[in-house]
Structures are given as C-alpha cells and as structure tokens.
Amino acid sequence: MFGLPLAFTIPAVLVALAGLPALYYLLRVTPPRPRRVPFPPLRLILDLRPRDETPAHTPWWLLLLRSAIAAAIILAMAGPVFNPLPAGESRPLLLVMDDGWAAAPDWDLRMAAAMQRIEEAARRGQIVGVAATSDGGREILATDAAQALDRLRSIKPMPFIADRLALLVPIANFIAAQPKAVAVWIADGVERGDAREFSEKLARLAPGAVLITTGQAVRALAGPKNESGELGVRVLRSSAHGPAQGVVRALDLKGRGLGEARFNFSEPGATSSTETSAKFDLPTDLRNDIARLEILDEHSAGAVSLLDERWKRRRIGIVSGETADLSLPLLAPNYYLRKALMPFADVREARPGTPDPIAALLDEHVGVLILADVGNLLQNDHDRLKQFIESGGILLRFAGTRLAAADSDDLVPVRLRRGGRILGGALSWETPKRLAPFDAQSPFFGLEIPDEVTVRRQVLAEPDADLPGKTWAHLVDGTPLVTASQDGRGLIVLFHVTADTTWSDLPISGLFVEMLRKVVDLSGASANAAETKGEKAQTVPPVRTLDGFGVLGTPPPTAKSVPVTFGQAGDADHPPGFYGASDQLLAVNALRADDTLRAADYFASGLASEPLRQAAPIDLRPALLAVAFLLFIADALASLWLSGGLARRFGRAAAALAMIGLACSFSPSSLRADPKHADPSPSQNDLQAALNTRLAYVVSGDPQVDEESKDGLTTLSQVLAQRTALIPADPVGVDPARDELAFYPMLYWPIVAGRPQPSAAEKAKVAAYMKQGGTIVFDTRDALTAHAGAPPTPEATWLRHLLDGIDVPELEPVPSDHVVTKTFYLIDGFVGRYEIGQTWIEALPPANPADGARPARAGDGVSPIVITSNDLAAGWASEPDGESLYPLVPGGARQHELALRGGINLVMYTLTGNYKTDQVHVRDLLERLAH
C-alpha cells in the first residue's frame, strides 16, 4: 500500500476515516457569546491576563490531537499488518546469495528472506536452485525445497567478496534447464565484485529476475596508520545512508579492549560522505599493542583491520655530541634525524641540560638509540649501552669529528681508522663520492639511490676480513658508508658520515629517510631478520583467519600461505587473518590500505527491486492502540493545563526539583586544594650569580692558586669594565660539585696536580655545562716544565684524567685566523705569566675554498674548551697602580698588557661567539653598499 509494505485485514473500516471532518466540526463547538459591557476604566485592567477563561474555540492543536486519536482507533480497527506475505507465482526458483563479508552484518535477514522464498516454493512444490557468489563456476543443482534449505543453511558469509561474473555460466545453464525459472538475487549492495556488470547480465539471462537488497550502507575499515601522536584508520561506507556515527574499537592480540574512537561521516573533518577516519589518541606503548581494530556492532570481516609488526611505532632516542645550540637548528644533527624519523617513529630527546642523556633515554625504554657524533662515552653509559644492545636494542651511530677523534670503543661495528678522510677538499685531488648500489644482502637492497647524494668526508674502517660482510652500503670506490654488526640480540649500525650536512648530502635526501626506516624496522625483529635474510619469496602459513563475520578462527583448509611481502586484500586462497609464526605475525586484511567502498548501481540493469526486510508480518493493531492511549493521556494533560489545574498542582513540585538541581550544581570544588610543587629554592649564591654577568674560577683547594685566580679575574673584570661595554660583577669561586654552573659564561679552571679528581657526578655536570654552551679555560700553568716529546707533566696527566669520559671535541692550537684572536684586540696568542705555552681550542671545520681568503674564521658555536699552560690568571693580576702583581716571565709592562688583551678577547669570544667573523667584513660590505 502506497509503496509501503502495509496491508489491512478489514479495509472496510477505513471508510470511517471519512467521518473525521465531521468530528472536527463537532469538536469545534463555540461557547455562548459573552455579555458586552462598556466600561470606562477598562484601561486600568486591560493588561490583566484572564486567569481562567474558557476560550472561544478549542485550540487547533487540541482538535488535531483528538482527530488523531480517532484516526488511530479507526486504523487499529482496520487491522493493519506490516510486511504482509507477498503473493507469489508458481515458477521454479533460482536463489542467488551474495555471501561476501559485506552481506555479513544483516546475514540473518538475508537468510530469513531466502528461506521465506524457498518455503513459498515448497508450498507450491516447485524446484529450487541455490547459488552463492563464492561458488564460482560450480553447477547449480535443481533440487526440491527441502534440499535447497539444507544447501542454504550451509552457506556462510566469506571474509572476502568473490567475483560474481564466474557465477553467470552456471546460472545460464540452470535457466536453460528451467526456462520458466524466476531468479531472486539477494545482493549485498556493494560494487566490489562486479555487481553492476553481474546485474546487467543477470537481467538479460533471466528476465523477470528479482533483486533483493538493503538500503543500509556497508561499513568497513581500511589502511590503519600509526602516526606520530595517534593511530588513525580510514572508515569507509558504501553509501550515505545509514547511521553517520559509530565507534571503532581497538583490541590487542588477546582480545582485550585498549580504547575506542568515534567517527562521524557527517562531520567537517570527514574526507567525503562515504569516507572518514577514526583516531586513537593513546600512548605509544598501548598503540603498539593494538592488533585489531573493528567497528563496533558491524559484524563483518571488512569492518576489521588486523595490525602486525609493521604498524608498531618504535621509540627512538637521539643523543647528539654537539653542544646544545638551539639558535642554529639547521646545523644540529638532531634536526635532520628528527625530521627523518618523525613520520614513522616516536623520537625522544633528552631534555637540554640533562647530565646523562644516554642513561635518561635508555630509562625511557627506547628501541633504537641514535648517537650522532658522540665520541667518548662514560663507563657507566658504555655498560648500559652494551646491555641494551645485547637485549635486542639497536644502536645507530653517526660519525663526526668527535667520533673520529675519540678513543676506540667497542660500540662500533668495525674498527675505525682515526682521523677520517676528506674528499674534494682543498688538499685532495679526489672529488666527492657517490653511493654504490646496495648489495643483495643489505637491508637497504631495493632502495633507489638518488644522483645528488655525495659524500665529502667520512671515517674509514680498517680493512678487516669481515668488513665486506658487515657493510650495508658503500661508496663507488668501495669504502664502507654504513656498517653493522650483530651483538647479542641487538645490532650496532654505524653511518660513516655525520647526521647533518657537513660531511655529505645524505641527510637531506629522501634516501636517508628510507634507510632510517629500514634500520628502525629491524628493531624488535632484528634477530629473526638476520636468520631469514637471503631467502627469496619466503611464504608464511595462515595461523588464524577471519570468517565473514570478522571473528578469528582456525584457517579453512583452502587457505594457502602468503609471501612475506603480501600487500593485497584477502581473497579466497588467502583469507584475511594472521599468517606466520606467533612472534612475527603478518596481517592480511579484507581491504587494501587505499581501497574504497562504492555502492552498487543496480538501476541500469532494470531488475525488479525489493527491499530486504524482516520476513515476519507485524500486526500493527496493538501499536496503534497504544498510540491512541498515549494520545488520550496527552489530551487529558492538555485539558488540565488549559483549565489551569496543571500549574497549581505541579508548580510546587517543579520548584522543589529546581532547588534540588541547583543544590547539586554546587560541587565541592572549592574544597580542593592545589597540590603545590615543592621547588628547591635556589641558594643565595646562585641568585646573585643569576642577576649579573660575572667571571668565575674553579676553586682548586690550593689557597695560593685560588688567590691568584681571584686576583687575576678581579683585574680582568676591572679592565673589561674600563675598556669594553661589559661591566662584570665581582668574580666568584665555584665548586662544580656544589654550585650551579649555568650562570657563568666562562669558567677559569687552574689545574693543581695532586688534588683529588672530581667524582663521576661532577664530571657529568662539567660535561653538561660544556654541552650547554659554557666555555671552560683549563690552565695547566706548566709552560716552563712542559717539553714537546717529554713525558706529560703532572698537571697534564691530571687534566687528561679529568677529561677522560668527557666528550671533548677535536682540538687544535689556536690558528692565527681564529676569531678568538680578533674579538676585541688583534692578538697573536694568549700570554699569561709565561708566553711560551701552547693554547688549544676546538678545531674549526676545514676552510671552505669558496670563501676565499677571510681574515677570520669561526665554527658554528663557541668552543666549549680552551686549554692553555701560560698561567693566565697570574698574568692578569695587577697592583692597584696597574703594575703586574706577580713576576712575569720574561716580564715587562708590555707582557702584562698583552695578557690582559688576551683575557679580554677570551671573554668577548665566549660572549659574542662568531659575531666578529661577520664584523671583520663590515668595511667590504659598506664599500659594496656605497657602489
């Protein structure tokens, strides 16, 4: 009736509906006219609302309500039935069932509809043929209805959608045998599996075929992605019908729920009306445990996405040997590593100023630890790293000046030749080298090598016998670029270039990202990967597979192994599910990552279409009577309200309810006290130090030396105040063990042999100070006793012990064009009490020939260390009259002045960095501007 599946048992009663208008007029009785009285003071009470007044007309909505009651009763009396049984015809029946996963959510409905058809055929004694789309080319048996029912019951939804076209041949055969047969196709409504073409051909093969389908959209999941911060999955639906919102649930391998995420097709963030995404904002550990995503209450294999190792997000720690310089991010190796790793891993870096970043990151349970140009390691760190690697971690190291200069440790895959080599430099005939193609056993095999990647400098490996086996990548001249060695269950991988662009172009190429991804992928599976490497087209057998409803179970006997590189959607031979060994599962899903879901277009075929629906007819009479009863109650309430009785009876109750609600809204939030964080209050000394820039010396413990340091720095501070813009406060002596060093730009450290060595914690603090950009001037004060070639002096030995384990950059004697000799005065060297000692400073990068002859060069930052032996403080210290306080060697006012000039330059260097290198070009720049 009217396109609705609605019929009446006693349609004659409906005639009574014609009486409704009469009822309407009867109800619309007007009350008698009121007495009309002229009343001059009416305006005094004109605004009074009549409190109880019988209106002239019954309100229209009340009339409508009463008419609706009458209509509901009449309709109920007519005996309406929803879903009446269709009146069929007596012809053989061919039943075609779509049995892909798309049919699974409403499978019971489909079965019921099919059974209804078969039972109808049974009543008429007709022949029935039953075919499922996954049957392929199997012949359709024409059987009686009972056998057909058995056959129907054996059909279960499959975890894939088969190609329907294969079924056309059996259908044609069946139709040929039973020419009068009527075909009924219970379709799943999804285009996948050539639904449109099939429908057109079916319409041609079997005229009068009936299509039974549902308007409900089929929903599915595809392409889960574990990105930084969240795990996202595409949610698809075949059409814009059906509920727009839903929940995706994440489960681990054992089926425990880990989280839920909402999706909404109609929200602005959705890609289209048929595609949106659900995002799980969970901690990485939890996200890595997710093995299965499913749409809640959508029971089909397509609504399940299985996740394996490939979706695990690795946690990667980065430690850089560079001094922390936040103002120059593009020069820090961390920057390139972070950018390259961010898309597929969680990158962790130690907080700036952490004394022991390696230990801190290991405490965070990273899977891969990257050491970018870290030379010497503290013994403690070394042990922990060793343990980390043996328990399966990957240590990824990058070369650099520090590594090249550091003592050899065993945390490198190959023995390294110290010093490295420079290709294409000013002193080399060679040109920068390109990468050679990757070998077959290399994990990088298959990656494309871009032409523009060149290597200008590298550290070299000693040509040991096992070197070729450890080499993952090498340059065209055969020198290794990436080497790796197995250590315990873990790996040590070394890139023989820096992680920034100073040595090669690799970090700014896409290849770098791919190489890092390959290395990171090895984490967790590295042990297995090493064993299985080299086998071609390795296959893994199915372990547990999904059925059509999306439930994991034992694989069907027809399931075959898949190659480890299998990236397709599941099919009949490879049903979706987990494949391979239990510790290295491979997930196969019903949909590929980039699949979309389209609704089938059946209109072109011209098939007669019937909606899929509940087969059982529903008697609507009780429902209508209930509606009439509810309307009666509403009518009674409305009448009560119109007569004003409602407000009187319920007004007080409503007020009480409002009071209760108001009382509940006062939550005891004011009682909550904020937990205060107990901050350790800084000491008075630190407070003073933080307020003013000042010089500082390390208290050695020797009163004579400390007196010298204090006098020297005091004089230097005064001279700085006189001659420069810097007015430092009085110098202080600090103890690295006790005091915070971060406030002092420069620390003067006179070495006194025989004093006890600082503890490991102090050393770590000193190392952190140097990393954070502080400069320490070590003064061994032994220029007179030290000789080249002679055994080191006690002070030099003491200093070596101190620096053992501290990551000291490569040093060189202060070159004449170093910016430290130009920062305030133009000086040749650093003179103190003596003038023959050598002063060492962090080595500058090799001069760039393109820059031409520049009067000054500087690195990217300030050298964290200056080592001298000239006893600078004694040279600076002066009497109040300006004479030198200590006897100088060889002596003279000129030497005292030169010592102070050197001191001023040092302080200026620590404060201004490489600014003066630019400043020396001011004249040229001005000239250029003048032109």
Next chain:
Amino acid sequence: MSDARLLTAEERQVSSAAEGTALDLAARLPSLVVAAKEIASSVMHGVHGRRVAGSGETFWQFRPFVAGESTAGIDWRRSARDDRIYVREREWEGAHTLWIWIDHSPSMAFISKLALQSKLDRALVLGLAAADLLVHGGERVGLMGLTRPMAARDIVGRFAEAMLAEERMSGFASAELPPSMTLAPRTQAILISDFLSDPAAIAEKIDVLSSRGARGYLIMIADPVEEAFPFVGHTEFLDVDSDARLRVGQAESFRDEYVVRLAAHRDAVTSAARRRGWNVLPHRTDRPASEALLALRVRLEADPTQFARVAG
C-alpha cells in the same frame, strides 16, 4: 449586577440636534441649568474679605503713619485722640479669577442603574453651579479654553452657549484633559472630570496649569459601578475611548485586582495634585450634586490666604 450604558450621541451633546437658537439651550439644559442655579443658591455667598489690608469697605486696623506716605489715608478722628498719627486700613476686598473646565469626553457619558445622573450631566451641573455660585460671590469665572473670565449674572447661560458653540465647530473632539494654558498667579482652577486618563498626563497638565502658582481643585466624578465592579460571569468589557476590549470568563475574579488598581490610580492622581498644592474632591453620581458643591465651597473658604470668604 448593574446595568450600565453609554449615553447616545444625542443625549451626550450639550445641544440637541436642533441647531442654533438660544432656546435650544433651554431645551438642551433646562433641568441642568435649573439644578445648577438651585444648588448654587443653596450655597450662595457675598463679596468676601481677604482678611488682609487692602482696598475695601470693611475696617481692618489702625496703624501708625509712616513719614512719606500719602496723607489721604490718615484717620484724623483717631489721630486726634493722642499725639500720634494713625492711618485707617480696610480689609482687601478683591474679585478673584477662577477657571472651570468640564470634561465631556466619551468616558463621561456613562451611566449605570445605580447612578442618579450620568457622569457628564453631573459634571455639567457641578461646573455650571459652581460658576453661578462664584459669580454671585463676586468672583470672575472663565470656562477654560472657551471664554474669558467674567462676572456676568447669566454666567450659566453664557457657559452653556460657549460649550454649544464649541461642539458645533467642525472636527470637534472632546478632550480628556483640559487645554494647556498657563494660569496667572492667584487664580484658581476647578477641573471636573472622571480622571481616568494616565496619571502622568494628568500630572503634566496640572504642572502646566500651575506653573505660575495657580491653585486648583479636581472634582473626580465616578459612577458607583466604576467603584464597586459588580460584574459576574462571562463578560466582554468595551473601552469607550478606544477599540480595546477584554473578554473575561469570570468577571468576579477581577474584582479584587480592579479595586486595588483603581485605588492606586486615584492615589497617583491625588499625589500629582498634592504635589502642586491642589485638592482632589471625589464625587459619586449616586450622591446629590449639592454635596460636592458644598465640599467645594468649604474648601474655597478654608484657604485663608488664597481664597475669598465665600460665606458673606
């Protein structure tokens, strides 16, 4: 409940439909004029002293002569008795000016069965009688906006004629409030109306009228039905000045609220009048008109500084 009705257009008019003649006036107002005169005669008065020194016939006091003033005022007879010179002063006997305004807006044309007269008739009777009374007392009386103050013997007829003439003018619409004119100091106004307009508008009128110090009286006429509100049942109230109407299911449920509001309205009007020192005299049409007139006279006499002594 009481039957109440509005006067028809003919009844309402000060003149009847027959135009023009002075006889019409008699036809129009015979009973009113007679009643007015009767009521006035019952409270008749003479020229009244001001109880201050001034020009008049009655001796007031002797006072010592002040050097420089006219010697004409010296009472030589008294001065001869002793060494000082006395001046004889008489009581000031001056005619006062009073302005009368009578509301004949539609709301006045209302009569109920409980009333003796319609409010309009009662207002006319009171206004004309007061004019007659005052003229006989030697005052000069004017009809506000229509005539100048005069002391004619036939003041009642003249006023009636003026009102007729006004009504015959084309486009005449009776106002609910007196015209906005500023009264001279020491004049009085007698406003006769039901004062059912907005209290603020009434206060504004009083302010304008009394802006130069004039005093006045409001005679507030009410029909007993308007005070008692005896309506019950389903009633539709019609406003007389506008098209507003109020349909009430049970009119008796409005009575309490109406009484409160009427009292509030009267309080507002009274306080507006009191603010300028004016008096309010409520009057109901089921009471005799002489009652209101007597009350008015008593009030006029009661003010020793401003008003003439009505009783001779």
